[in-house]
Every structure is written in C-alpha cells, then in structure tokens.
Amino acid sequence: MTSAAASRRQLHTELQRLRLDAGLTQSEVARAQEWSPSKVHRIEKGHVSIGKPDLLALLQHYGVRDQDAVDSLLELARLSRNQPMPFRGYRDTFSPEIIRFWGYEASACWIGELELLVMPGLLQTPDYTRALIRDGHGVRDESVDRFVESRRERQQILDRATPPALSFLIDETVLCRAIGGVDIMTAQLRHLLRMAERSNVSVRVLPLALGAHAGLRGPFVLLRFAAENDPDIVYIENRRGDSIFENDTVVTNNHSAIFQELEQLAAPAKELERYVDRALDKIGS
Numbered sequence: 001m002t003s004a005a006a007s008r009r010q011l012h013t014e015l016q017r018l019r020l021d022a023g024l025t026q027s028e029v030a031r032a033q034e035w036s037p038s039k040v041h042r043i044e045k046g047h048v049s050i051g052k053p054d055l056l057a058l059l060q061h062y063g064v065r066d067q068d069a070v071d072s073l074l075e076l077a078r079l080s081r082n083q084p085m086p087f088r089g090y091r092d093t094f095s096p097e098i099i100r101f102w103g104y105e106a107s108a109c110w111i112g113e114l115e116l117l118v119m120p121g122l123l124q125t126p127d128y129t130r131a132l133i134r135d136g137h138g139v140r141d142e143s144v145d146r147f148v149e150s151r152r153e154r155q156q157i158l159d160r161a162t163p164p165a166l167s168f169l170i171d172e173t174v175l176c177r178a179i180g181g182v183d184i185m186t187a188q189l190r191h192l193l194r195m196a197e198r199s200n201v202s203v204r205v206l207p208l209a210l211g212a213h214a215g216l217r218g219p220f221v222l223l224r225f226a227a228e229n230d231p232d233i234v235y236i237e238n239r240r241g242d243s244i245f246e247n248d249t250v251v252t253n254n255h256s257a258i259f260q261e262l263e264q265l266a267a268p269a270k271e272l273e274r275y276v277d278r279a280l281d282k283i284g285s
Contacts, residue, residue, distance in 0.1 A: 005103025007079035009246070010230055012046040014073060016247060017229075018062040019044070032061055045246075046100070049081045087153065093146040097242040101235045102150075104223055104244075106157055108164050108233075112222040112259050114215050116171040118179065119188060121151050122158065123168065123195055123203075128188040131180030158198075167202045169215070169262050175205070175279035185283055189276045196272055204266035205275045213265060214258045222255055232256065 019029060026040040033040075033054075042048045050058075055077050059070055087094075087102045105111065113120050118132060126148050133139045133147045157163055175192075178185040196203040206215060223233040232252040234245040245251040267275065 006107035007076045008046045009104060010227060011073060011076040011080055012044050013231060013247060014229060016044045018064060022062045033057055050077055090150050093143055095242060097244055101244055102154055104233055108223040109226040110165045110224040112167045114169045114262060115174060115219050119174060120168050122155055123192055124151055125188050125191050127184045128180055131184055163200050165200050169204055169206055169266050171206045172208045172275060175275055176282050178283040182283055186280060189280060193273060193276055202269050203272050204269050205272060206262060206266050210265055215262045220255055222259055
C-alpha cells in the first residue's frame with residue numbers, strides 16, 4: 001500500500017544511505033547546505049517533508065548523477081507531501097511516535113506482534129478497548145472514545161482487498177485476563193477465534209507451561225515492507241515512551257530472531273480454540 005507515511009519512510013531511508021555512502025555526517029551536510037543540524041536529522045527521521053530544491057541540493061552534494069534515481073526520489077518526495085499523513089487527526093490524543101508507527105503499520109506487508117499482557121490492538125473489540133483504556137489506563141473523559149476510534153481505524157487494514165499477513169504470538173495469560181468482565185471478555189475471545197479463521201491471520205498461544213523464555217523481556221511489534229529498500233521496523237511501547245527502531249539492523253535482527261524462536265515454542269494455530277475454551281472456563285467460574 002502506497003501512502004504518505006510509506007513514501008516518506010522510503011525517502012528518508014534512502015537519503016540516510018546516500019549520506020553514509022558519501023562518508024558524510026549530518027553535521028557536515030548541514031554546514032555545506034547552511035542548514036541547522038536538526039534539519040538534516042528531522043529529514044532523515046521522516047519527521048518533516050522535504051521540498052524539491054532542498055532534495056536536489058542534497059542529491060547533488062551526495063554525488064547522485066543517475067537521472068532515474070533522481071526522478072524516483074523526487075516522486076517519493078512528491079507523494080510524501082501531497083498525500084495526507086494517516087492518523088494525523090489523532091494528534092490531539094496520541095504522541096507523534098505512535099501516529100508515525102500507525103502510518104508504518106498501515107503500509108506494512110507483514111506484521112508480527114508479541115503480546116504478553118493484553119489483546120493486540122488490531123484484534124480488540126470496541127468494548128474490550130473501552131474497558132482497557134478506562135480501567136487499565138485510568139482515562140475517564142472523551143479520550144476513551146478517541147482510543148476506540150483509533151483502534152477501529154487501524155483495523156481497517158484487515159479488510160483491505162490485499163491485507164497484510166499478520167502473525168500474533170499471545171501469552172496464555174492474555175486469554176484469561178477478564179478485562180471488562182465476563183461478558184466483554186467472552187465476546188473478545190469469540191472475536192479472536194473469528195479473526196484467526198482468516199487466511200492471512202495467524203494467532204498462536206505461548207503456553208504458561210513454557211516457563212521462562214526470551215519473550216518475557218517484553219512485547220514488541222515487527223513490521224516488514226514490500227519494497228526491497230524498505231528495512232524492517234521494530235516498535236516497542238512502554239511507560240517511559242514509545243520507541244521506533246528504523247535502520248537499526250542490530251535491533252531488528254535481534255527481535256526477528258526472538259520472534260522466530262518463540263514461533264517454534266508456541267502452540268500450533270489449530271490449538272487456539274482449545275486454549276480459548278480453557279480460558280472461557282476460567283473466567284466463567
């Protein structure tokens with residue numbers, strides 16, 4: 001899926017690569033262009049768009065002479081400017097990092113998520129989300145509705161003509177934690193089973209019997225993209241702030257290895273219904 005977020009990500013990834021290939025630091029580029037160092041940093045992080053004159057100046061400085069390459073980057077810059085950034089309407093409620101991640105998520109071709117505490121956002125029912133935000137996050141005002149709306153908008157990728165492949169690894173305790181009470185959790189678990197029936201969705205449980213494993217270091221999301229020059233992204237959410245790791249092969253390779261290791265330990269997808277039935281018995285007793 002081509003979007004402003006995807007175009008901007010591909011552009012800033014390529015600009016960073018070109019700078020590094022030229023053997024230049026951000027400070028050196030800033031001095032040569034008579035920019036502030038923060039401007040180069042913001043462009044390479046995708047925090048701001050870049051106009052045609054600035055882009056052409058950078059490419060000339062990096063020694064890019066191939067016209068096809070120049071035209072391709074100019075087109076990415078145009079798309080990133082002219083298309084609306086996804087989820088920008090939620091800037092009143094969510095941090096820029098979360099909104100940027102949602103844009104990346106919407107353009108991914110594969111999403112892998114490890115969740116240890118609550119149901120993954122893409123699989124949550126509105127009632128589950130509302131109860132989670134109200135009781136778990138302590139939010140009591142109209143922001144609760146904004147959380148629910150944002151989940152619903154994110155979930156639209158599931159119903160696209162060509163949806164991404166999704167692989168969820170969920171700790172068994174997530175199924176047994178009756179968020180919102182018995183009725184809401186029962187509906188959530190039934191919804192989980194329906195979602196798992198989709199051909200592009202895999203939901204697998206990490207049994208409690210596993211004991212200690214690498215996933216206990218914390219939940220995370222892995223994103224992969226269709227373009228060859230589009231590196232994987234790791235997203236980690238925690239109380240100290242949300243972190244997006246881009247162009248960091250150490251982090252992405254490490255989390256990819258952890259995810260693959262946990263896939264080997266997780267129960268087969270066909271056993272999900274058995275775990276859900278067990279959870280329903282526990283929360284209903």
